[in-house]
Amino acid sequence: MPSGDSDRDQWEYYLNISGYIVPHDRSYASPIFSADRNHIHLGARYNYEDNETGSLWAGYNFSVGDAVALEVTPMIGGVLGNTAGIAPGYLASLTWKRFEVSTEGEYVFDLKSHAGNFFYSWMEVSYSPMEWWRVGLVAQRTKAYHTDLDIQRGVLLGLTMKRVDFTTYILNVGWTDPTVVLSLGLKF
DSSP states (O other), X not given: OOHHHHHHTSOEEEEEEEEEEOTTSOOEEEEEEXXXXXXXXXXXXXXXXXXXXXXXXXXXXXXXXXXXXXXXXXEXXXXXXXXXXEEEEEEEEEEETTEEEEEEEEEEEESSOGGGOEEEEEEEEEEEEETTEEEEEEEEEOSSSOOSXXXXXXEEEEEEETTEEEEEEEEOTTTSSOEEEEEEEEEO
């Protein structure tokens, strides 16, 4: 069997911990774990949809293209904690040379109250001048903390060494007090 086939049959794991430094609100950490094998995507998140709220996810990975690569993962999740509900969601990215556009989103159907239904979104556009670093723009809509902006936007700077990724996001600069997100990811 060619090595490429055996690589696809292996589980790939990703652990990310993002620390949110939020002005005039509680700062917190949001751990995310995912496992992928072929088309299977499994995930777990905490403090992502809301504070003191966890979620479990299952999805199906699609990918097409080499020079221009598109990856899409539709998902379904269960949310439990301060917010409880069911959430259809997605992960998607489009890569061309050193440019990447990525987005993830979900719509939480709150089982406690329809007024708690919520669309969450995170989007990035980045450029990698070299393999080990990237710069770009980021935007998000979240319920985990509150600012004067419904959609927050900012800049990002990411560094990668082998299987470790560290990215700093600075949101809301120039619009309101900035929120800083420090994100550490590990692939194994």
